[in-house]
Amino acid sequence: MSEVALDHALVQKLVGAFADGELPGDEASAVQEHLRTCARCRRELALQQGLSRALAQEPAPGASVALRRRIEQLGPPASRVRAFFSSRPWAAPAAAALVIIGIAAGTVLLRDRPGHGSTPIAEIPVFRDAVADCRRVMARNFPRKADLHAVAEGLQFPIRALDRPDAELFSTWKTTLDGVPAAGLAYRWRGIVVVQYAVPAELIRRQPQAAAALHRTGFYAASDQGQGILAVLADGTGILLVGDAAPEVLRQLIL
Amino acid sequence: MKAEPKRARFQSSTLPHLDRLVALASRWANGHEAEDYVQETYVRAWAAFDQLRDAGAAFPWLCQILRSVIGERRRTRARRQQLVFITELEAAHEEIVASDAPSPLDDLLARLESGMLRQALRSLPEDFAEAVELHDIQGLKYSEIAQIASVPLGTVMSRISRGRQLLAGLLAVTASEGKAGNGEARERSPGNVLRRRDIAVSGLPMENPGRQSKRTSDE
Numbered sequence: 522m523s524e525v526a527l528d529h530a531l532v533q534k535l536v537g538a539f540a541d542g543e544l545p546g547d548e549a550s551a552v553q554e555h556l557r558t559c560a561r562c563r564r565e566l567a568l569q570q571g572l573s574r575a576l577a578q579e580p581a582p583g584a585s586v587a588l589r590r591r592i593e594q595l596g597p598p599a600s601r602v603r604a605f606f607s608s609r610p611w612a613a614p615a616a617a618a619l620v621i622i623g624i625a626a627g628t629v630l631l632r633d634r635p636g637h638g639s640t641p642i643a644e645i646p647v648f649r650d651a652v653a654d655c656r657r658v659m660a661r662n663f664p665r666k667a668d669l670h671a672v673a674e675g676l677q678f679p680i681r682a683l684d685r686p687d688a689e690l691f692s693t694w695k696t697t698l699d700g701v702p703a704a705g706l707a708y709r710w711r712g713i714v715v716v717q718y719a720v721p722a723e724l725i726r727r728q729p730q731a732a733a734a735l736h737r738t739g740f741y742a743a744s745d746q747g748q749g750i751l752a753v754l755a756d757g758t759g760i761l762l763v764g765d766a767a768p769e770v771l772r773q774l775i776l
Numbered sequence: 777m778k779a780e781p782k783r784a785r786f787q788s789s790t791l792p793h794l795d796r797l798v799a800l801a802s803r804w805a806n807g808h809e810a811e812d813y814v815q816e817t818y819v820r821a822w823a824a825f826d827q828l829r830d831a832g833a834a835f836p837w838l839c840q841i842l843r844s845v846i847g848e849r850r851r852t853r854a855r856r857q858q859l860v861f862i863t864e865l866e867a868a869h870e871e872i873v874a875s876d877a878p879s880p881l882d883d884l885l886a887r888l889e890s891g892m893l894r895q896a897l898r899s900l901p902e903d904f905a906e907a908v909e910l911h912d913i914q915g916l917k918y919s920e921i922a923q924i925a926s927v928p929l930g931t932v933m934s935r936i937s938r939g940r941q942l943l944a945g946l947l948a949v950t951a952s953e954g955k956a957g958n959g960e961a962r963e964r965s966p967g968n969v970l971r972r973r974d975i976a977v978s979g980l981p982m983e984n985p986g987r988q989s990k991r992t993s994d995e
């Protein structure tokens with residue numbers, strides 16, 4: 522390679538940094554010296570500067586109002602859940618719980634992590650029943666109707682759908698968990714099916730380990746044999762989430 | 777540590793960068809998907825907020841988390857992205873800098889509508905496009921980009937220089953194809969030109985940036 526070709530090759534790599542003022546002094550001086558006598562590299566410099574300026578003026582998308590609101594609500598679980606419910610126009614103050622059930626891929630029992638329970642789901646009646654109901658409904662390919670008013674009829678607590686533009690509610694049904702009437706709501710979310718159950722808050726509170734975790738960390742999370750669950754409490758309301766992703770991921774549904 | 781002060785510090789450190797994160801995430805996805813990436817980034821940032829020592833370095837830190845989030849998502853859902861014939865772009869760039877014309881780049885830029893340059897940048901190989909975007913659009917320093925991409929400073933230098941060279945080549949190729957098809961002016965854009973070419977950078981699809989970079993990088 523000739524001396525000139527070597528210079529060109531080097532300048533090709535450095536000219537962008539030179540244009541941006543990011544080149545150390547000695548190298549910048551060497552490039553400057555080369556530019557004095559090389560028209561081609563001066564054109565290269567002009568190209569780098571021109572494109573940099575043009576790109577800086579390109580319009581950029583910003584965050585939506587909904588995303589900004591969700592990010593602003595990040596923090597202690599109680600405040601997040603309160604904000605989530607307050608965004609629902611038909612929210613009622615009565616204590617209730619939402620149980621969100623999905624089908625999980627892993628077989629993991631989460632332990633030794635804040636809020637993560639070590640009791641198998643099968644030993645907690647409301648979770649066990651919710652998982653079983655979810656399997657049963659999925660095996661039947663879900664009821665074809667999605668009617669919130671119909672499933673809320675006769676229940677002593679409000680039923681609220683998830684406030685997520687990317688969660689599509691496609692099925693609702695009535696059921697019973699741990700002997701208590703409940704409602705199921707199924708969503709398509711991020712390529713998976715998530716099922717939400719609504720039950721009285723007391724049904725979750727009376728599970729000792731869940732209640733302790735909810736008090737300590739603001740949520741209860743577990744997964745077992747392909748099903749995961751996440752529960753939170755706020756303002757006397759209990760929320761239990763279970764999904765086909767880690768409970769931390771499912772928490773995004775209520776952020 | 778009290779939750780509310782922490783929350784306030786988190787918000788003051790990270791919320792000013794929300795729009796920029798969304799803009800950066802839109803490199804890989806559009807609309808709700810890009811916002812999902814950003815939301816997950818903030819969830820992780822909140823969980824790891826105690827690890828952020830310098831609030832002034834919050835944006836590069838968030839960029840690192842965003843890259844991690846997107847990397848995980850893309851591993852689970854391989855996508856075929858825009859493909860570019862890199863040797864043709866190099867040749868086109870060479871023509872520009874070899875030309876005695878007064879301002880060939882200005883002519884090329886004048887043909888573009890607002891937003892098309894950014895769109896063209898996203899059609900380039902990921903390593904180059906990311907470095908150029910982080911510097912020219914997001915305003916990061918080379919050292920910050922090196923930190924985000926976990927590469928040496930010299931690699932950032934060469935990626936930015938070469939990324940702009942390829943971008944210039946793409947604009948030239950787009951313009952020449954537009955001239956060749958006079959009746960198709962409304963279809964003329966860097967994206968459309970590339971869509972008409974079912975070919976990849978060095979023959980490799982873009983869903984595996986690691987393999988691609990070995991074939992195209994001049995580092």
